Amino acid sequence: MKQIIFIYLLVALFPAFSQSEKQVDSKISRVTVFLNRAQVTREVKTRVEAGRTNLIVSGLTSQLDQESVQVSGKGNIVILGINHNQNYLSEFNMPKKLVTLRDSLEIYKRQLAQEQNQKDILTKEEQMILSNQKIGGANQNVSVNELKAMADFYRTRLGEIGLSKMKADDKIKKINERMTRLNQQIREQNELYSRNTSEIVISVSADAATSVELEVNYVVGNAGWYPVYDLRAINTKSPVQLNYKANVFQSTGEEWSNVRLRLSTANPSLGGVKPELYSWYLDFYQPPYVGLKGKAAGVQVQRSVDKREDMPAEELSMAMPSVSSVADFTQTVQTSLNTEFDISLPYTVLSAAKPTLVDIQKHDMKAVYQYAVAPKLDTDAFLLAKAVGWEDFNLLPGEANVFFEGTFVGKTYLDPNNLKDTLSVSLGRDKRIVVKREKVKDFTTRRTIASNLREAYAWEISVRNTRNEPVKITVEDHLPLSRNSQIEVTVLDVGGAKHNKDTGKLLWDMNLQPNETRKVVFKYEVKYPKDRQISGL
Numbered sequence: 001m002k003q004i005i006f007i008y009l010l011v012a013l014f015p016a017f018s019q020s021e022k023q024v025d026s027k028i029s030r031v032t033v034f035l036n037r038a039q040v041t042r043e044v045k046t047r048v049e050a051g052r053t054n055l056i057v058s059g060l061t062s063q064l065d066q067e068s069v070q071v072s073g074k075g076n077i078v079i080l081g082i083n084h085n086q087n088y089l090s091e092f093n094m095p096k097k098l099v100t101l102r103d104s105l106e107i108y109k110r111q112l113a114q115e116q117n118q119k120d121i122l123t124k125e126e127q128m129i130l131s132n133q134k135i136g137g138a139n140q141n142v143s144v145n146e147l148k149a150m151a152d153f154y155r156t157r158l159g160e161i162g163l164s165k166m167k168a169d170d171k172i173k174k175i176n177e178r179m180t181r182l183n184q185q186i187r188e189q190n191e192l193y194s195r196n197t198s199e200i201v202i203s204v205s206a207d208a209a210t211s212v213e214l215e216v217n218y219v220v221g222n223a224g225w226y227p228v229y230d231l232r233a234i235n236t237k238s239p240v241q242l243n244y245k246a247n248v249f250q251s252t253g254e255e256w257s258n259v260r261l262r263l264s265t266a267n268p269s270l271g272g273v274k275p276e277l278y279s280w281y282l283d284f285y286q287p288p289y290v291g292l293k294g295k296a297a298g299v300q301v302q303r304s305v306d307k308r309e310d311m312p313a314e315e316l317s318m319a320m321p322s323v324s325s326v327a328d329f330t331q332t333v334q335t336s337l338n339t340e341f342d343i344s345l346p347y348t349v350l351s352a353a354k355p356t357l358v359d360i361q362k363h364d365m366k367a368v369y370q371y372a373v374a375p376k377l378d379t380d381a382f383l384l385a386k387a388v389g390w391e392d393f394n395l396l397p398g399e400a401n402v403f404f405e406g407t408f409v410g411k412t413y414l415d416p417n418n419l420k421d422t423l424s425v426s427l428g429r430d431k432r433i434v435v436k437r438e439k440v441k442d443f444t445t446r447r448t449i450a451s452n453l454r455e456a457y458a459w460e461i462s463v464r465n466t467r468n469e470p471v472k473i474t475v476e477d478h479l480p481l482s483r484n485s486q487i488e489v490t491v492l493d494v495g496g497a498k499h500n501k502d503t504g505k506l507l508w509d510m511n512l513q514p515n516e517t518r519k520v521v522f523k524y525e526v527k528y529p530k531d532r533q534i535s536g537l
Contacts, residue, residue: 021054022046026216031349032262032340033248038223039068040254044214048077048206058199061220061252062086068219071202075212080203087197096255097350098189105182112175119168126161129154188352197253223250225263227398228357229414231425233385235405236369240387240425243362244395247355248347256349261358265396266338339394365389365423371473373435375461381433381473387423390416404428433473434464443523453530455537456492458523465512475508479524480537487534492523 030041044057066084073079200216230243246263250256341360349356365387373381383404395416402409402425409428443458465471477497481504482489491499497506497520510518528534 020049020051021056022048024055024057026057026059028254028256028259030260030262031256032264033223033225033250034264035226035267036224037219037221037268038250038252039217039219040064040256042216044073044216045211046214047209047211048204049209050206052080052203052205055202055204055214056199057202057216058087058197060198060200060218061254062196062198063222063252064198064218064220066218068217069200070217071200071214073212073214075206076208076210077204077206077212080205082203083201085199085201087199097353098186101182101186101189105179105186108175108179108182112172112179115168115171115175119165119172122161122165122168126158126165129157129161219268220250220252220254222252225249225358227360227396229395229398229400230403231385231400231412232403233367233369233405233427236383238367239364240367240385240423241362241364242387242390242393244360244393246341246358246360248349248358249355250349251352253351255351256347258346258348261343261347261349263341263343263358263360264338265340265394361393363389363393369427369472371430371433371471372476373433373463373473374476375435375437376477379435379437380429380431381435381463383427383430385425385427387425388421390419390423391421400425402427430467432466433471434466435475436462437477438462440521440523448530451530452527454525454527456523456525458493458521460519460521461508462517462519463510463512464517465514468514470511470513473510473512475510475520477506477522479504479506479522480526486529486532488527490525490527492525493521495520495522497522 024044024046026042026044028040029043032039032041042057044055046055048055064084069082069084071079071082200218202214202216204212206212225246225248228245228247230241230245232241232243233239248261248263343358343360347356347358366389367385367387369383369385371381372384373379395414397413397415397417400412400414402412404427410426412425414423438460440458440460443456445454445456447454447456459477461475461477463473463475465473479491479494479499480489494506495508497508499506506522508520512518526534526537
C-alpha cells in the first residue's frame with residue numbers, strides 16, 4: 001500500500017517539476033550609450049506552452065555584466081527567474097563584413113589559380129618549342145627561306161611567351177599582395193568573433209499557451225562615445241554655428257544594426273555613492289622600522305607591520321533651413337543629473353570598426369568678430385569670433401574643427417569647465433591686415449652711469465587695414481618685468497595702451513577704416529649693474 005501511495009505522489013508532482021527549453025530569436029532594437037559603456041535592449045517575440053518554459057536567448061556577447069540583466073514584457077506569463085551562462089562551445093554568427101572578406105578571398109584564390117595555370121601552359125609550350133629545334137631530317141637539306149621562317153617563328157613565339165609569362169607574374173604578385181591584406185583583416189576579425197558567447201535563460205510560467213513579448217536589457221563594456229564639434233562661420237556678420245556630434249564606438253562582438261541610439265552624458269564607472277569622510281588624526285612622525293627577513297642562528301625575523309584599528313581604510317565604491325540632417329531628429333532629454341540625446345533615426349555601429357559619427361544637434365550662437373595680433377611673436381593678424389550662449393548646450397570637453405567661409409582653418413579644443421562667458425575661437429590668419437613691429441633706433445641708447453648700465457628701448461607698431469570694410473583689432477605686446485632688486489625697469493611711455501603692471505602686458509584696441517594705418521610707440525628703460533649680464537633682454 002505504501003508503495004502505491006509513493007508512486008501516486010511521484011506522478012502527481014511530475015508536472016510541477018517538468019519544464020521545457022526553447023531557443024528564441026532576439027533582435028537589438030535600442031542602445032543607450034554612456035561615455036564608457038552601453039546598455040543594450042533586445043526584443044524577443046515567441047510563443048510558450050502551458051507550464052514552465054526556459055527561454056534561451058543565445059549568441060550574446062560574453063562581456064555583458066550579468067548583474068545588470070533585466071527582463072520585462074507583455075503576456076499572460078510569470079517570470080520566475082533569470083540566469084546568465086557562458087557558452088564556450090558556440091561562437092558568434094559570422095558578421096556580414098567577415099562574410100564579404102572571405103568571399104573576396106575565394107575570388108582571389110580562383111584568379112590566382114587561373115593565372116598560375118596559364119603560366120604553366122606557357123612554360124610547357126616554351127619547353128616543347130625548345131626541345132624541337134632540329135629542322136628537317138638527317139639527309140634532308142633545308143632551304144634558306146625555310147630556315148629564316150623557322151627562326152622568325154622561334155623569335156616571335158618565344159618573345160610572345162616570355163611577355164605573357166611576365167604579365168602573368170605581375171598579376172600573380174598583385175593577387176598575392178591583395179590576398180595577404182585580406183588574410184590580415186580576416187585574422188583580426190576572427191580574433192574578435194572567435195570568442196565564446198553567452199546566453200540568458202529566462203524561466204517563465206504560463207497557465208495556458210500564449211504569445212509573449214519580452215524586452216531584455218544588459219550593460220556591456222568596451223563601448224562608449226566622445227564628442228566632436230564643428231564650429232562654422234559663414235562671414236563676419238553671421239552667427240557661429242555649433243554642430244554637436246558624437247563618435248560612437250564598440251568592440252563587444254555584437255553588431256548594432258539599424259538600431260535606435262540614445263547618447264547619455266552619464267559615466268557609470270564613477271559611481272553614484274557619496275564617499276564617507278572619516279576622522280582626521282594628527283600624530284608625530286615616526287620613521288618606519290625597516291626589519292630584516294631571513295633566518296639567523298635559528299631565529300626568524302621579518303618586517304613588522306603597525307596596524308591602527310581606529311583609522312579605517314579609504315573606501316572606493318565602483319559601479320558599473322537647408323537639407324535636413326540627423327541633428328534635426330535628435331531630442332534632448334534633461335534628467336536630474338545628466339543629459340540624454342535621443343537619436344530618432346536608426347544607426348549601424350559595427351564591432352571593432354572605426355567610430356560611427358552621429359549628428360546630435362546644431363545651434364547658432366551670437367558672435368562678435370574682431371582681429372587680434374601679437375607682433376612680437378607673429379605679425380599676422382588672427383580673426384577671432386567671440387560667441388555667447390554656449391552654456392545652454394550641455395557641452396562636454398572635446399575637439400572641434402573650425403571652418404570659416406567654407407574653408408577648414410584648423411582645430412581647437414573646447415573645455416566647458418575652463419570656458420568663461422564668451423567662447424573665443426580663432427578663425428585663421430588674414431593677410432589683409434598688415435602689421436609691423438620695428439625698433440626705433442634713434443631712441444635706443446646704452447649709457448654707463450657710475451656702476452650701472454642704462455639701456456633705453458623704443459618700439460613702433462604699425463597696423464594697416466587693406467580690407468574694404470572697417471575692422472576692430474586688439475594689438476598685444478608687453479614690457480619686461482624684473483625678478484631681481486638690482487634690475488630696475490622704468491616705463492617711459494605706453495603709447496596709449498592699457499597697461500597691466502602685474503603681467504607687463506600692453507593692449508591697444510583699434511577701430512580701423514578701410515586703408516587706414518595706425519602707429520603706436522612704447523618706451524622703457526632698464527638699469528642694472530654694469531658687471532652683470534641680463535638674461536631675456
